[in-house]
Ligand SMILES: [Fe+2]
């Protein structure tokens with residue numbers, strides 16, 4: 091299959107790397123491991139896909155160990171949605187790349203430095219507060235991103251976004267309610283939720299960083315200007331955090347680099363687990 | 377999941393119950409009527425149902441652990457989603473059966489407590505380890521397959537809430553079995569390593585799966601009463617035989633060998649004869665000495681203890697909300 095139109099990923103190579111702030115300190119933008127971003131739309135799709143794959147995987151680690159049975163089910167639901175979205179996005183990415191890589195090849199046979207997710211989603215699950223607060227911060231962002239992507243000029247991407255948007259809205263409702271419950275529950279849950287918020291807040295900055303790859307996708311009509319989403323994101327987040335009687339942390343330390351393959355140490359370990367079986371049997375069908 | 381009765385069996389048909397009421401109750405059962413939570417029932421019936429249903433619910437929950445062991449390592453995105461969805465289904469089954477058990481007058485908290493303190497039992501099959509990916513397929517094929525044989529019978533149980541739960545759950549178990557067998561077939565037709573992996577899993581899971589049906593009829597003192605009250609319709613051995621008869625041809629179809637030299641078709645009975653189960657192992661695992669009993673309970677206890685503050689928060693939040701609404 092493919093998309094009918096020639097859009098992002100075609101014929102705009104010269105622009106990439108020549109514009110927009112190179113936000114990896116001292117490095118050229120977004121090219122840390124992929125040589126040059128010879129196919130920026132492929133890179134862009136990897137970002138969207140890897141956020142979902144990595145976060146879905148993290149959530150799946152809870153299965154069987156959640157605080158209540160209902161939450162085993164709910165977290166598995168969100169994980170399934172995210173991994174399903176990742177699978178579709180990776181498949182599309184493989185087609186855009188045109189080198190015969192399937193969604194499974196992309197998921198199981200790339201190393202950590204080739205992953206393009208934001209660092210927020212790769213952090214370990216921590217306690218239930220960390221998992222919920224992270225999911226909430228991501229969901230609030232994700233809904234905004236997907237709303238824009240439903241209008242993507244790439245019809246496949248627009249279709250994936252439309253389906254994913256319904257799911258993301260549900261996730262946001264669920265996690266926002268849990269943030270309220272934890273924040274406005276007991277003294278202990280309040281303290282844990284606030285600590286989670288304080289620890290995770292710095293990592294949200296990366297979600298709104300814009301580089302040449304984003305610019306390229308936006309220019310082609312198949313991307314989102316993430317920077318411009320921040321005020322609306324803050325609106326949602328501030329409101330729920332207020333209702334939860336929690337305090338919005340101050341902006342400051344803002345780790346970054348995931349979009350260019352610069353990750354925390356946690357991703358490598360996560361992938362070692364995730365990819366071990368597939369890599370032990372290269373070429374096998376499952 | 378199946379009848380692993382507690383060793384103490386009280387005298388039949390409750391001595392404290394009114395004889396006329398018992399007679400009327402048994403007459404209703406004999407006519408094939410469904411017993412509902414508000415109906416009168418002998419104390420012993422209530423006890424038996426509570427025991428069976430809670431054991432079943434616990435089995436669904438503990439059963440999440442051995443399969444959950446491979447969720448993060450599933451070798452493709454599709455398999456990962458299928459497995460995650462399956463384990464999620466089992467959580468749903470547990471939840472649903474806990475709710476059904478609550479209609480007998482016992483709360484989920486108390487039931488969970490019985491599991492965590494070791495007072496209640498769960499299916500011994502989940503005390504075996506999942507050592508390779510092939511175990512996931514074989515569990516779907518054997519364990520969900522055995523559950524289907526048992527639950528198809530329980531779907532006609534005299535207690536309405538249990539029977540209805542079984543109808544609904546059995547549909548999903550059928551799906552799990554299909555997916556499991558399909559995964560097994562893929563491995564059996566795969567690389568030499570995959571074939572070896574799946575044969576090894578079959579070798580390890582076959583006998584424990586046969587044990588899922590509980591002790592043999594001659595050692596199953598509860599059976600007669602359960603059958604009279606139409607809680608069960610068939611004996612453990614009958615169900616076990618049904619499972620063997622269903623599974624042998626499926627194993628042959630994918631060129632896998634079942635680890636039993638005595639397995640042979642009996643022209644006279646038109647059943648597959650099979651060898652003697654190692655009942656020593658069965659009793660060892662049931663009494664807590666299986667390979668993973670301690671780990672399984674420890675994992676459940678850890679999840680429960682680690683989650684205490686979350687449950688307290690949810691309650692406190694709900695209480696505040698109620699206070700606001702009431703004000
Ligand atoms: Fe089940």
Ligand SMILES: [Fe+2]
Nearest residue numbers: 520548549552
């Ligand atoms: Fe099942």
